[in-house]
């Protein structure tokens with residue numbers, strides 16, 4: 001057991017002050033990921049700053065017609081919120097595809113994007129891992145890599161980001177609101193997470209001392225034509241091998257706007273805006289969907305055990321597009 005100190009704060013300013021300038025201090029919200037990492041000795045914070053009393057547990061209307069999801073609203077309360085279900089059902093589905101009811105009751109909207117990879121070697125402190133201990137090597141590249149990335153990998157790390165919620169958030173063009181020692185700023189969701197490159201220990205672009213205060217959803221929520229398809233080893237309580245979030249705007253049987261995001265395939269939720277734009281103005285046919293799926297996976301590369309994910313992702317994209325457009329089987 002590593003000793004650590006515990007502080008509880010009641011407002012944003014105190015939260016930021018408590019972690020600023022203290023490399024050993026981290027925020028704790030629902031604790032569903034952080035406590036596991038501490039128990040496994042993967043992370044050893046000297047101080048936990050409990051932010052659960054900070055008044056950020058609200059879902060509010062935005063003046064532009066969007067919705068603000070407070071960082072401390074639980075994943076369960078977000079998924080079952082009447083306006084989220086009505087205007088952003090893709091997000092609701094994605095959240096409910098993740099974890100278990102008990103975990104979603106604890107997990108928060110600020111904690112979900114911050115959760116760390118489920119790479120087995122990251123959790124196994126007896127093995128080299130560049131993410132856990134920079135410069136030690138990557139055990140997965142030549143190891144058992146069935147759950148690992150096929151897009152955006154580097155020679156230093158092939159881990160995937162495990163979130164379901166984040167796949168819908170990138171598809172919806174959500175924005176991350178943060179507060180830090182330098183004040184407030186917003187980060188487009190697509191720019192929040194990082195690719196591994198030669199700094200795989202960095203999962204995202206949050207700066208030291210910054211706290212997520214909210215996730216803003218733009219007005220457009222694709223409530224009429226959407227899908228969230230999660231392919232996994234068990235139908236519940238398992239992380240995605242591949243997941244696909246789709247939102248479509250359609251006129252008749254023609255697509256006027258398409259969003260296609262993938263989970264379980266890269267170090268960040270994956271979107272290829274050029275490929276999804278190929279659908280604009282096209283009819284909803286399987287051939288067109290297959291062409292988009294092929295384009296999204298064009299650069300994909302397997303590492304042996306995970307080669308199957310390339311074909312799986314292509315088929316999942318086609319199926320999710322068929323479901324969203326009403327031209328295929330339901331899930």
Ligand SMILES: Cc1cc2nc3c(=O)[nH]c(=O)nc-3n(C[C@H](O)[C@H](O)[C@H](O)COP(=O)(O)OP(=O)(O)OC[C@H]3O[C@@H](n4cnc5c(N)ncnc54)[C@H](O)[C@@H]3O)c2cc1C
Nearest residue numbers: 029030031032033034098099108110111112114163164212
């Ligand atoms: C068995 C199991 C199965 C799971 N299955 C899935 C799944 O299928 N799909 C899925 O998407 N997720 C899954 N999860 C992950 C779960 O969704 C996350 O653990 C949860 O969302 C994290 O939120 P939290 O509030 O508990 O974060 P915490 O554990 O409290 O914190 C996680 C990290 O976020 C940081 N943090 C928390 N809040 C903030 C904030 N406001 N600003 C800045 N940093 C912050 C903390 O410092 C910490 O580093 C699973 C978890 C478990 C344990």
Ligand code: SF4
Nearest residue numbers: 119129138157158159
């Ligand atoms: S894939 Fe990334 S997290 Fe997994 S062992 Fe390699 S460096 Fe570590």
